[in-house]
Amino acid sequence: MKTKMIFTSIMIFGIAITGCKQKEKKVEIEEVKIDLLNDEFPEAMQEVKLTMDSIGQSVKDGDLDKLISYHAYSPKFTEFKNGEVRNNGEENEKFERGVFGSVTEILKFDMNDMKIAVYDKIANVTLHTDFHLKFGEDLAVVNEQMTLLFLKTNSGWRIVHEHHSPLNKTEE
16 A cells, blocks of 8 residues: 555655646747947937037136046057048047146037937947037137037046038028
8 A cells, every 4th residue: 555655645746746837938038239330329328428528618618627437548548630641549538638727718619410320339420510608818710510429438428539610501
């Protein structure tokens, strides 16, 4: 009798285990395809827009350290401006501190026709500047085409390349 009871218990236990295994579902993880060329990345676009707003505000506030903090200076950093040879991060920082540190008044600081294109962790921002800056009694009007290339870092979106060139036609 004990043998039958042990045998029956083993059989019930075996059937229960087998039944549990049959109920297990295989979970398949579906790979999400990212189209770097066509996907919009709206959350990242908003982050970049907020970064651009913060960059503009740091200039208006005269906070040069904050302005510089939006750059990711490294040996890879590059800048083109005014048809001159390429600058590196050190030259860019020196120029920005020199120019924006000398501004005595900002009459206008518009970033027009801004387009933000995000490619996952890279963002390309193009715009037309309409800056009216006073240096003492001298007024400088800066109408440029500007491209800023951003990289998503642990510190947020940071500039890794700048390109400035004269804007031949002003916006209406």
